[in-house]
Amino acid sequence: xxxxxxxxxxxxxxxxxxxxxxxxxxxxxxxxxxxxxxxxxxxxxxxxxxxxxxxxxxxxxxxxxxxxxxxxxxxxxxxxxxxxxxxxxxxxxxxxxxxxxxxxxxxxxxxxxxxxxxxxxxxxxxxxxxxxxxxxxxxxxxxxxxxxxxx
Numbered sequence: 655x656x657x658x659x660x661x662x663x664x665x666x667x668x669x670x671x672x673x674x675x676x677x678x679x680x681x682x683x684x685x686x687x688x689x690x691x692x693x694x695x696x697x698x699x700x701x702x703x704x705x706x707x708x709x710x711x712x713x714x715x716x717x718x719x720x721x722x723x724x725x726x727x728x729x730x731x732x733x734x735x736x737x738x739x740x741x742x743x744x745x746x747x748x749x750x751x752x753x754x755x756x757x758x759x760x761x762x763x764x765x766x767x768x769x770x771x772x773x774x775x776x777x778x779x780x781x782x783x784x785x786x787x788x789x790x791x792x793x794x795x796x797x798x799x800x801x802x803x804x805x
Contacts (some may be wrong), residue, residue, distance in 0.1 A: 708775030
């Protein structure tokens, strides 16, 4: 009889232990990750950041700008589980606090001009660029017609 030794990469070794602990404590949900998906778009006049914040209360989202770093933080409240109403079999909606800091690639105009709004679960932040960081403006040179006079 031959024995077979199977080796697993080091990053997969902990997954079985994590699954056993989850089963032992009946943990069927994951904590909210510290980050969340976002996009950073740059135009000639501004940076636009779009972040997925579906289910987050806009009043609990805090946005700060300091030392060329934009920070977004907030919290999603957990619903209390009432045993009389039932027991969760699957619980995937996330709750907890979230935080994301972004080092901006350019210089921003005074922070007072930064605007933010939410629409259908998408947080949109507009950060105007400082005029010095905008691309150079081409200035057209206009020439007067010179009349060539012959003697």
